[in-house]
Amino acid sequence: MRNFGGKVLFLDRSDINTDEIIPARYLTEVSKEALKPCLLEDLNLEGFDPEKDIKGRQVVVARANFGCGSSREHAPWALEVNGIHMVIAESFARIFRQNMFNCGMLAIELPSEAIDRIFDEFAGADTEIYAGLDTGILKVKGGGGEDEIAFSISEFDRALVEAGGWVEYADLHY
Amino acid sequence: MPKTVAEKIFDSHRVDNPAGEMYVLGLDAVFCHEITTPVAVNDLVSRGKDRVFDPSRIKVVIDHVTPAKDSKTALQGKILRDWAKRNNIKHFFDIGRNGVCHVLFPEQGFVRPGSTIIMGDSHTCTHGAFGAFAAGVGTTDLEVGILKGVCAFRYPRSMKIQISGTLRKGVYAKDVILHILGELGVNGATDQVIEFAGPVVEEMTMESRMTLCNMAVEAGATCGICYPDMTTVDYLWPFIKDEFDAPEAALAYYRKFLPDPDAQYNSIVEFDVSNLSPQVTFGYKPDNVRPVSEMEGTPVDQVYIGSCTNGRLEDLRVAAEVLAGRRISDSVRGIVSPATPETYRMAMEEGILGTFLDAGFCVTNPTCGACLGMSNGVIAEGEVCASTTNRNFYGRMGKGGMVHLMSPATAAATAVAGHITNSKLYA
Numbered sequence: 098m099r100n101f102g103g104k105v106l107f108l109d110r111s112d113i114n115t116d117e118i119i120p121a122r123y124l125t126e127v128s129k130e131a132l133k134p135c136l137l138e139d140l141n142l143e144g145f146d147p148e149k150d151i152k153g154r155q156v157v158v159a160r161a162n163f164g165c166g167s168s169r170e171h172a173p174w175a176l177e178v179n180g181i182h183m184v185i186a187e188s189f190a191r192i193f194r195q196n197m198f199n200c201g202m203l204a205i206e207l208p209s210e211a212i213d214r215i216f217d218e219f220a221g222a223d224t225e226i227y228a229g230l231d232t233g234i235l236k237v238k239g240g241g242g243e244d245e246i247a248f249s250i251s252e253f254d255r256a257l258v259e260a261g262g263w264v265e266y267a268d269l270h271y
Numbered sequence: 272m273p274k275t276v277a278e279k280i281f282d283s284h285r286v287d288n289p290a291g292e293m294y295v296l297g298l299d300a301v302f303c304h305e306i307t308t309p310v311a312v313n314d315l316v317s318r319g320k321d322r323v324f325d326p327s328r329i330k331v332v333i334d335h336v337t338p339a340k341d342s343k344t345a346l347q348g349k350i351l352r353d354w355a356k357r358n359n360i361k362h363f364f365d366i367g368r369n370g371v372c373h374v375l376f377p378e379q380g381f382v383r384p385g386s387t388i389i390m391g392d393s394h395t396c397t398h399g400a401f402g403a404f405a406a407g408v409g410t411t412d413l414e415v416g417i418l419k420g421v422c423a424f425r426y427p428r429s430m431k432i433q434i435s436g437t438l439r440k441g442v443y444a445k446d447v448i449l450h451i452l453g454e455l456g457v458n459g460a461t462d463q464v465i466e467f468a469g470p471v472v473e474e475m476t477m478e479s480r481m482t483l484c485n486m487a488v489e490a491g492a493t494c495g496i497c498y499p500d501m502t503t504v505d506y507l508w509p510f511i512k513d514e515f516d517a518p519e520a521a522l523a524y525y526r527k528f529l530p531d532p533d534a535q536y537n538s539i540v541e542f543d544v545s546n547l548s549p550q551v552t553f554g555y556k557p558d559n560v561r562p563v564s565e566m567e568g569t570p571v572d573q574v575y576i577g578s579c580t581n582g583r584l585e586d587l588r589v590a591a592e593v594l595a596g597r598r599i600s601d602s603v604r605g606i607v608s609p610a611t612p613e614t615y616r617m618a619m620e621e622g623i624l625g626t627f628l629d630a631g632f633c634v635t636n637p638t639c640g641a642c643l644g645m646s647n648g649v650i651a652e653g654e655v656c657a658s659t660t661n662r663n664f665y666g667r668m669g670k671g672g673m674v675h676l677m678s679p680a681t682a683a684a685t686a687v688a689g690h691i692t693n694s695k696l697y698a
Binding site for chain 1: 310347408
């Protein structure tokens with residue numbers, strides 16, 4: 098199975114919607130790659146600069162209800178073409194979460210205390226997080242500190258990731 | 272086991288139960304539009320699987336940007352048009368026959384109680400107004416739906432929202448759902464199905480029920496569901512009259528999709544709306560809701576009446592009542608988009624379009640464009656739009672703009688005043 102992890106982009110807000118992740122004015126594109134420069138362009142978050150803050154990050158950590166609003170899979174695609182394959186949050190909107198796994202990517206939910214801990218101890222530092230899908234452990238490293246946090250994904254979500262996505266899974270089974 | 276509406280629909284459509292709570296459902300219909308479908312089509316072609324599970328169950332419309340505004344949107348339309356033709360999809364609605372999907376498809380009789388529907392559009396939850404399980408999905412789910420006629424969902428958890436009381440004059444389904452959103456929050460029903468029940472819902476027209484269910488997703492819900500009754504059957508009758516001897520027989524059949532008396536809900540929430548006043552949003556989340564009276568006087572640059580929330584004939588009638596014999600403020604740009612050609616034609620025949628024109632509104636063709644800042648009414652940075660749509664997200668109707676969501680009556684009154692105000696002042 099592929100490895101998930103890398104440098105973290107911290108987005109310290111709840112209810113980040115898919116219009117903020119990829120504004121509708123870019124939904125006229127029919128290729129995923131075209132979305133690359135537009136990721137998080139309308140994010141309403143003080144101090145965030147998409148031109149500086151996204152490059153070189155592979156993981157997003159956010160608060161509750163990440164990816165709410167529109168069903169646009171352009172949101173996971175815009176993350177994917179920027180090299181971000183894992184989002185960790187307290188909770189996700191249903192469609193966004195499903196879209197991530199359908200694309201063979203990870204949307205990991207952690208309890209609010211664990212999210213608080215990651216923000217409190219690692220936000221601001223040059224932090225990396227790696228997900229061990231076999232061990233069920235997230236390894237967090239940054240600012241001289243290290244932490245290990247247990248996580249789980251459902252059997253079905255794991256099968257989607259293993260298959261490479263829902264199209265591949267459905268092809269095998271239906 | 273007593274069951275909720277969604278549980279009954281899941282049990283009757285189960286194709287597989289691959290793991291735990293995950294169900295793979297057979298789909299009665301897959302709806303498609305030009306924004307989220309072309310990437311699925313291109314992917315199917317590149318995989319050498321350019322086919323559809325059943326052309327008669329796929330309904331296609333170009334509605335978000337129509338007429339095409341540039342080469343990119345023209346290409347999206349062309350991909351869809353060519354694909355529908357190649358795959359023998361008969362229900363394809365192109366310009367002149369097209370309208371906002373969640374208004375057009377029910378109007379065409381494509382939604383039935385107890386059925387399963389997906390679409391690459393989050394407001395697909397609208398169709399639950401007919402007692403269907405209708406869910407917005409991403410493009411990958413859509414692609415598999417098109418190819419195989421199935422989609423995976425977690426076995427549903429349901430919330431029941433009981434709405435009692437009597438709506439005051441000038442208060443509409445839009446005010447009810449905004450008020451409910453203000454109470455539930457944008458994460459209040461995530462991954463749940465909402466059943467809307469109670470005397471207020473029973474009294475509502477199908478149009479009002481669709482307005483109610485349309486915004487269920489703003490609380491995170493997968494679908495909003497109303498119970499099929501005689502109002503549902505009367506709406507559907509022209510489309511089902513060959514299937515049943517009489518409307519009563521249709522109702523008797525559809526009653527099997529009502530919830531069992533002891534069905535288990537995650538929660539049951541009650542709202543008495545007798546004292547509810549017109550509602551409006553502030554801020555950038557649909558749960559930032561307060562009474563219009565508290566926003567009275569907020570200046571607006573544009574008023575938009577339309578969309579899958581409030582672009583139906585009933586909505587245009589209500590707005591026209593407020594506008595009759597009046598002119599909108601010189602400081603306001605008024606735009607109305609009748610949601611379908613049929614809505615447009617009826618509004619023309621009833622003189623409603625004349626009322627809008629006399630008041631100084633621009634009447635556009637049916638389209639979703641303005642609601643998500645794609646076309647036909649994008650606002651500039653720093654501008655404010657009073658809108659009958661469903662989302663006030665940051666940048667939604669144009670980068671750096673502000674959107675205040677409200678009912679058509681409040682929007683019309685606001686257009687006349689030039690600032691947010693209660694329609695009662697124009698009664």
